[in-house]
Amino acid sequence: MKTILLAVVLVATGMSTAWATTPAEWTLWVEGDPPNWNALDEWIVNGQDAKLPTGNLVIRLLDPMAPNDQGADYVLPDPPSGELCKSLLFIKNLRSANFDGQISVLPYYNHNTEGWLWPNNNGTVGLEQWFRPMQWSIQANEVLAAHGVSNGINAVNYENFDSHAFIQIDDADLLSWQNHLLTIWPQWDQDPKFIGLIASKDNNSIVNMIRYTTTTIGGPNLDHNYFQHPPLVGGMLECYQMYKICQDYSGGHHTVVDVTTGAHSPAWYPPYSGQQLYESSGNSADPAGTLLGTPTLDCPDPTLSPPQPSTLGFLIAVHASPCGGGIALPNCTTNADMSKLTMLFSNDNGTSSKIFGTWDGVMTPATVDTFKTFVGQFDDTFESYWQPDQMPQYGIWEFEQMPSSWKGTAASCPGDFTGDSLVDVSDILGLVDTFGTEAGDVNGDGDSDIEDLLNILHHYGRTCH
Numbered sequence: 001m002k003t004i005l006l007a008v009v010l011v012a013t014g015m016s017t018a019w020a021t022t023p024a025e026w027t028l029w030v031e032g033d034p035p036n037w038n039a040l041d042e043w044i045v046n047g048q049d050a051k052l053p054t055g056n057l058v059i060r061l062l063d064p065m066a067p068n069d070q071g072a073d074y075v076l077p078d079p080p081s082g083e084l085c086k087s088l089l090f091i092k093n094l095r096s097a098n099f100d101g102q103i104s105v106l107p108y109y110n111h112n113t114e115g116w117l118w119p120n121n122n123g124t125v126g127l128e129q130w131f132r133p134m135q136w137s138i139q140a141n142e143v144l145a146a147h148g149v150s151n152g153i154n155a156v157n158y159e160n161f162d163s164h165a166f167i168q169i170d171d172a173d174l175l176s177w178q179n180h181l182l183t184i185w186p187q188w189d190q191d192p193k194f195i196g197l198i199a200s201k202d203n204n205s206i207v208n209m210i211r212y213t214t215t216t217i218g219g220p221n222l223d224h225n226y227f228q229h230p231p232l233v234g235g236m237l238e239c240y241q242m243y244k245i246c247q248d249y250s251g252g253h254h255t256v257v258d259v260t261t262g263a264h265s266p267a268w269y270p271p272y273s274g275q276q277l278y279e280s281s282g283n284s285a286d287p288a289g290t291l292l293g294t295p296t297l298d299c300p301d302p303t304l305s306p307p308q309p310s311t312l313g314f315l316i317a318v319h320a321s322p323c324g325g326g327i328a329l330p331n332c333t334t335n336a337d338m339s340k341l342t343m344l345f346s347n348d349n350g351t352s353s354k355i356f357g358t359w360d361g362v363m364t365p366a367t368v369d370t371f372k373t374f375v376g377q378f379d380d381t382f383e384s385y386w387q388p389d390q391m392p393q394y395g396i397w398e399f400e401q402m403p404s405s406w407k408g409t410a411a412s413c414p415g416d417f418t419g420d421s422l423v424d425v426s427d428i429l430g431l432v433d434t435f436g437t438e439a440g441d442v443n444g445d446g447d448s449d450i451e452d453l454l455n456i457l458h459h460y461g462r463t464c465h
Helices: 002-012 037-047 086-096 131-146 171-184 203-214 274-282 287-292 312-319 368-383 425-434 450-458
Strands: 026-030 054-061 102-107 155-159 196-202 234-238 241-245 253-258 341-346 393-397
Touching: 026 341, 037 054, 037 086, 054 086, 054 393, 086 131, 102 131, 131 155, 131 171, 171 196, 196 203, 203 234, 203 341, 287 368, 368 393, 425 450
Parallel strands: 026 054, 026 393, 054 102, 102 155, 155 196, 196 234, 234 341, 341 393
Antiparallel strands: 241 253
C-alpha cells in the first residue's frame, strides 16, 4: 500500500493548482437585535479559529427610544463619563484589543412607528429621519472619548431599500446631507471626528454606488462638481437581494441572486430561484464561476429548455455599460473603480449555504476556509473582465447565521496533515509514514485508510490563512 501511496505522491508533486487570493480583511455584517456582544467579541478578538479576519464591522443600530426597551443596548450615559451601555462597552473593549478596523452602525427603521425617535437636540435638522442615527453616533463617540477611546464609530450605514422611505439615496438627498454635514465637518474627511456615510443596497444601484464613492460629477443635467466631495465613503452591494428588470420577457423584476425560497410570479420567471442558483453552483466543479456566470448584456432566456440561468455576471454586466461612443462616466461603469464597494455574500443556513456552508463538505465538514477559497475563485473570475486594481471588497452577511462548522467544530484547514496551513506534498509524505496507524487519520473518521489520502488530494494546493 505504501508503494501505491508513493506513486500517488509522484503524481501529486506534479500537480499545479493555482489557488485564488482572498482579501486580507473582510466586512462582517452583524444583524442581531441586539447582537450577542460576547460571542462577537470572542469571534473578532479571541477566537479567530475559523480565521476570517474582520477589518470592517457593520453593527445593527436600534433606536435607543424604541418601544419595549428594544434599543436598551444603545442608550447613552448622562453624563458621558457614566456607565457605558452594552454597545459602547463592546466598542471600547474592541478598540482596547487593538482592533483598528472600520466600525459602522446600521440604523433600523421600523415602519410601524415614526422611524427613529432620537430627540431633536440640534434645532435644525433633528426632525429629519436620516440625521437622528448620525446624531446618536456623534454623541456616542463623545461618550467613548470620555472613556479614553479616540477611534470609535467611523460611519453610519444606511440600508436604502429597507428603510421604509425614510432614507432615499439619490442626488438631491445626498446633496442635502452633505451640505449639512459640511457645517459640522467643514474639512469633510480631514476632521478627526468625521463620521462618513455608507449606503447598503441591492446591486441594482451599482452605477450610482460607484459614482457616489469615486466622483464629484452629478447625475444627468447636473453641473460638474455638484458634490464638493464624493458623498459616500463606501457602498455595500447585497448579493443576496438583487434584481434587474428585463424588457425581453414579461414578468417584472428579474431576480438574479435572491436567497428567498418563496414562489416567483410567474412561476417560470426567473428560470432559477435563489435556492436553485446556489444549489447549481454548489454541485458544480466550479462553484464560483457558475454563480458569477458569463458576463453578458443579454437577458437570460427562460423559454429555452433547459432555461438559461440568471447569474451574478449578468447583473453586473448589465450595469457595466461600456464607456465610449459618447457614453462617459458616470453613465457607464466598465473598468470603473469599485474599490470602495463591498460585495456581501449571504451565508443564510437554509439556502446560500448550499455553497458557502456545505458545497466543499463531501469529504470533510466545510469551514470558513472553503468560503474564502470560493470568494477567491469568484474574485479571479470577476477580475477576468474588470481592472485588477479597481476590484470590490468582499464581506459576509451575517454573523448570527454562520454555519456551526465555521466556528471551530471542524478543522480550520482541511487536508492539512502537518499543521503548517498548507496542503502539499509534505502532507502526503506524512500520511505515508503513519498510514494505517491512529496518527494517520486525516479526515477524523477514526480510521487511517485510502479515504485520508483522497482527502489530502481533494484539498491539495490549499493555502489556509
